[in-house]
Amino acid sequence: MTHLHEVARQIRIGVVDTVYHQKQGHVGGPLSMADIIAVLYFDTLDIDPNNPTWEGRDRFVLSKGHSGIAQYVALALRGYFPYEELRTFDDIHSRLQAHPDMTRLPGIDMSTGSLGQGFSAAVGMALGAKLQDRPFRTFTMIGDGESQEGQIWEAARVAQRYKLDNLVAIIDNNQLQQYGWPALGNIGQRTSPEKDHASKWRAFGWNVVEIDGHNIPEVRMTLDALRKEDNGRPHMIVAHTVKGKGVPFMEGSYTWHSNVPTDEEYKQAMDALKEGALDE
């Protein structure tokens, strides 16, 4: 478990460092999902970095594609490509596109970026596994803001109808989006209107588990259990997270959805992350 905490910390460092140096990209979302991505890539997923197109591999679709930098850092740490390549992020001709591109980068199972779409593709992958009687599992992550897209609920219906218990979805419920709604009486504070994700997914017939998305043992146990669970229902993990997690001045602020740290902010952020001052 110490190892996974360290991986998550390295992912956060990679995210902040890359965005700072490349002067591009999203920060808040990648930081809120870092713990879950660490567990997925270093514990849950049955994958082979030396054979990224292995047909039997578990699939992972990052439907909230704008947070791709967190996935790229995890892939680099896992050995899919040289870590130094992170410094090409968002550059022209880079394999590390602003939003994941399956035609360019091995290890990306689906091109995403337009919200709601990766989730449907993940449903298609899980359905493909069922139809072909293949054992791989499909994992996907959406944002809480992303669930405002109607396509998410179109897909939710179909996944339930086809009993896709080989599909594990995670909602990175950091409760902030790019701009959102003004908090009552204070337009400088922004909020997401959705307070109860779990009951909606339950109403759609999904097996819903709510967890603390920064509690690594809980994330690990939940993913591990649901990976094996075949109760005829697709699985939704509502992971309660904090946008910007790990960098105190970024936490809980919508302004860090996509923003480039100044030199001083970068130093502060790296100091915080180097201390490893996370939850434990």
Add this chain to the structure above:
Amino acid sequence: MSKDETKSMRDAFGHKLAALAQANKQIVALDGDLGNSTRLSFVEDAVPESFLQMGIAEQNMVGVAAGLATTGMMPWTCSFAAFMTRRAYDQIVVSVDQPRLNVKLVGSYSGLLTSNTGKSHHSFEDLALLSTLPNMVVLSPGDARETVHMMDAMAAYDGPVYLRLSRDETLEYLPGTDEAFAIGKSRTLHEGKRVACLSTGAMSPRLFAAVQALSAEGIDVTFVHFPTVKPLDEERIVELANTHDHLITMEEHFVSSGFGSAVSEITSRTAPVFMTRIGIENEYSQCGKDAQLLESHGLTTEQLKERIETIYHEVEYGV
């Protein structure tokens, strides 16, 4: 009438997809809850396990198809053309065309003849939308027989394809459409001079009848059918432009950004020639019987014949 002789494009489509699915377990049919209209129901009848009901949700249908394709399956999605293309366009772009996934998109009830359903169900822009995508192949068969052979070519092709079908059940067979289909090749159905008519989809049988009627009156214009809208048979278009004084394009689609526009993009670059583009002008349509709708947009065989004749006389005699 046996299923091999039907003139109904949708019937031919349904029977053929059922046969393809029977022969290849990787092929699945995804329905947007219109299976009994589009004849995707024939797949369910013949191979129930290959039929997947996606409900009234075209955006997700396309996304699921993309996901299925990544696992090695060959999904065919089908709805009315208006919903298949307009409703799910972003999904087609981001989830299918950019990653160049092996998804077959079928737009039934295309164009103007949508069984008297009117403006919301017409698709006058689907060729424009789909043809502009870098990886998409766009097919627009002229009759039921051609549809069947085209589907063999689609199944053999590894990549995204849009198939545009007509609900017009009266389309006569075009000559030569009983042969194997090659993506990107046009079919020359009548040789003439001065004026060449180029058409696609359901307009081709209507136009062919007009060209034959003109021939009986001693006016022979060239007529070429283009069942592939993308990639267009550029070589043949340049040849036609170089050997004729005037090209007339016809389509059951907006004249703006459609088949005729694609033809003129080629001629304007390589072989400038006078052109007349016939199709739906800059307006929405309405409900009505097939013949009434075609007539209100100047697309009946008789109206096409008159327009060709007028252009031919202008070119031949300068009047």
